[in-house]
Amino acid sequence: MRMLISFAALFLSVILLQLSTGGVGPLDALSGLELGFSTEEIGLLGSAHFFGFFIGCWWAPRVLGTVGHSRAFAAFTAIGAIGLLAHMLVVNPYAWVVMRIMSGFCVAGCYTVVEAWLQAKVTNETRGRAMGIYRVVDTTGSLGAQLIIGVLAPASYVSYNLLAIICCAALIPLTLTTNQQPETPRAARLRPMLAIHLSPLAAAAVVVSALSSASFRMVGPVYGQGVGLSVGQIAWFLAAFVLGGALAQIPVGWLADKYDRRWVLIWLSVAAMISCAVTVASSGYGTTAIMLSAGLFGLTTFPIYSVAAAHAHDFADNSERVELSAALMFFFALGAIAAPLFASVLIEAFGPGALFTMVSIGHLVLVVFGFFRMRQRASPVDRTAFVATPRTSFTIGRLFGRSRKPLDTSQTD
Numbered sequence: 001m002r003m004l005i006s007f008a009a010l011f012l013s014v015i016l017l018q019l020s021t022g023g024v025g026p027l028d029a030l031s032g033l034e035l036g037f038s039t040e041e042i043g044l045l046g047s048a049h050f051f052g053f054f055i056g057c058w059w060a061p062r063v064l065g066t067v068g069h070s071r072a073f074a075a076f077t078a079i080g081a082i083g084l085l086a087h088m089l090v091v092n093p094y095a096w097v098v099m100r101i102m103s104g105f106c107v108a109g110c111y112t113v114v115e116a117w118l119q120a121k122v123t124n125e126t127r128g129r130a131m132g133i134y135r136v137v138d139t140t141g142s143l144g145a146q147l148i149i150g151v152l153a154p155a156s157y158v159s160y161n162l163l164a165i166i167c168c169a170a171l172i173p174l175t176l177t178t179n180q181q182p183e184t185p186r187a188a189r190l191r192p193m194l195a196i197h198l199s200p201l202a203a204a205a206v207v208v209s210a211l212s213s214a215s216f217r218m219v220g221p222v223y224g225q226g227v228g229l230s231v232g233q234i235a236w237f238l239a240a241f242v243l244g245g246a247l248a249q250i251p252v253g254w255l256a257d258k259y260d261r262r263w264v265l266i267w268l269s270v271a272a273m274i275s276c277a278v279t280v281a282s283s284g285y286g287t288t289a290i291m292l293s294a295g296l297f298g299l300t301t302f303p304i305y306s307v308a309a310a311h312a313h314d315f316a317d318n319s320e321r322v323e324l325s326a327a328l329m330f331f332f333a334l335g336a337i338a339a340p341l342f343a344s345v346l347i348e349a350f351g352p353g354a355l356f357t358m359v360s361i362g363h364l365v366l367v368v369f370g371f372f373r374m375r376q377r378a379s380p381v382d383r384t385a386f387v388a389t390p391r392t393s394f395t396i397g398r399l400f401g402r403s404r405k406p407l408d409t410s411q412t413d
Contacts, residue, residue, distance in 0.1 A: 043344020046218025245302025
């Protein structure tokens with residue numbers, strides 16, 4: 001309880017940040033449909049968010065090192081709030097692209113601050129509990145961000161104003177905390193080729209993971225409207241995806257620790273292709289079937305990033321873990337930048353089901369590549385324990401690196 005109280009300000013800021021910046025993605029998609037934006041323009045907004053996220057992940061540690069934790073968090077939050085407030089002042093898809101870059105930059109910057117603060121305050125004794133609570137808090141905020149769309153009117157100044165107020169409220173707990181600011185950590189060196197060198201399969205898998213999650217979360221509302229869902233139902237549709245992904249982490253983690261992780265990735269991708277087919281087919285069987293299929297889609301696609309990260313870390317030594325985590329996030333961000341725009345182009349050309357056709361093709365390629373890699377080398381004998389890894393910043397490896405303890409292989413046979 002004492003540990004929870006000591007981190008309460010950080011965790012409350014994370015929840016408020018998720019509610020505001022996590023809610024703007026689906027709200028922009030629904031608002032764009034209301035305002036007559038093309039499907040490609042809506043997809044471009046999703047890609048812009050991840051482009052801002054990519055810039056923020058790279059630049060935030062340098063800002064943090066210059067001005068400190070509280071000031072950096074305030075600056076990033078202000079940038080995000082300005083982007084939210086400006087939406088209904090300039091109703092233009094290309095102006096909104098700039099605003100979404102600002103929101104993505106805000107997300108990456110704020111998470112970098114929060115995770116650097118956590119990393120400096122946790123001890124070896126409290127790390128496991130702190131990381132578990134952090135994952136629950138992050139997932140709860142993400143789930144709430146999808147559900148909040150059900151009560152926000154699209155293309156409304158009030159809706160964007162409310163999200164901006166929540167974003168500004170995220171400032172209060174962290175800036176008023178009495179906890180002493182920690183020393184600023186050294187920025188992790190970005191070496192993308194390290195991931196390819198250690199595990200080409202893991203690098204490919206995180207790109208496919210981005211293809212699945214980024215396209216669904218940013219363009220999913222377009223699919224939802226295309227199959228006849230109301231705004232409130234679209235909120236539950238997106239929430240079902242997040243909930244399915246959260247529920248999958250423990251059983252998939254057990255499988256990833258017990259069996260060859262390449263087989264786990266392959267079978268997850270096969271299951272993802274099946275869930276894509278089920279999701280498309282369910283559109284003709286009512287709202288309940290659509291919601292359940294979204295949960296199944298999250299169940300099969302969401303854990304792929306964590307399994308891929310665990311597989312990559314099996315080939316790394318302790319000195320490489322922080323840089324490897326940053327390299328994997330680099331490839332995830334690249335995939336997430338491309339996925340929403342590409343998905344929206346396909347939806348415009350071939351209809352809503354093209355979203356899941358694209359995702360299925362990505363997973364099929366991963367299955368083929370997985371079999372190819374299995375012929376190149378054997379699975380490592382010494383492995384690290386599975387860790388459900390948030391996709392929040394390039395510095396996440398500092399926070400979770402020490403959680404990757406050697407796996408007791410005597411229990412995996």
